[in-house]
Amino acid sequence: SQQGEEDPQALSIQEGENATMNCSYKTSINNLQWYRQNSGRGLVHLILIRSNEREKHSGRLRVTLDTSKKSSSLLITASRAADTASYFCATDANDYKLSFGAGTTVTVRA
Amino acid sequence: GAVVSQHPSRVICKSGTSVKIECRSLDFQATTMFWYRQFPKQSLMLMATSNEGSKATYEQGVEKDKFLINHASLTLSTLTVASAHPEDSSFYICSAVPGYDTQYFGPGTRLTVL
Numbered sequence: 001s002q003q004g005e006e007d008p009q010a011l012s013i014q015e016g017e018n019a020t021m022n023c024s025y026k027t028s029i030n031n032l033q034w035y036r037q038n039s040g041r042g043l044v045h046l047i048l049i050r051s052n053e054r055e056k057h058s059g060r061l062r063v064t065l066d067t068s069k070k071s072s073s074l075l076i077t078a079s080r081a082a083d084t085a086s087y088f089c090a091t092d093a094n095d096y097k098l099s100f101g102a103g104t105t106v107t108v109r110a
Numbered sequence: 111g112a113v114v115s116q117h118p119s120r121v122i123c124k125s126g127t128s129v130k131i132e133c134r135s136l137d138f139q140a141t142t143m144f145w146y147r148q149f150p151k152q153s154l155m156l157m158a159t160s161n162e163g164s165k166a167t168y169e170q171g172v173e174k175d176k177f178l179i180n181h182a183s184l185t186l187s188t189l190t191v192a193s194a195h196p197e198d199s200s201f202y203i204c205s206a207v208p209g210y211d212t213q214y215f216g217p218g219t220r221l222t223v224l
Binding site for chain 2: 033035040041042043044045048088090096097098099100101102103
């Protein structure tokens, strides 16, 4: 069943600005992952953060995890037009099955 | 990086037709593969877990007789939509687990049932 809730549902920003999206979940997790999906395409894995980690960086991406609040955030810095996509968080409770959030659609305006 | 392929990428068929979708891990072995379904502008919903050499396990509400899964080898899982109807039209995505945290997703198959 779908566990994660994401906000905002949609985000429109200017190129060069930062984009922040949040994800909340309901049950205990082993790890939380963020994925990007371009329209009508498959998923691209962005970053995985384990339940004992609080923050992780990968290039222009920064992910935080607060297990006490059961929430995570994804920050994309210095956004580019190519970052236009839908972003999903997904939680893994330790069996590789992923429960996906509803997703945030990000539009980066040139 | 690890690559997962799906075939076909899109299929259009008449109502009542059975459709087979293949998911292959190209450069690693996967004892476990997953099948997800995504309706337009919605998130991915897990349908079933495909285990090599054993029966698939289905999520609640997913008809096993409708969505037949066969994990024939460590690199191939197939999903057959039996007697497809327009409400089965969706984007079907598989993923494969190489044995550690990250799983790799296929590019998806868009099924349109007329």
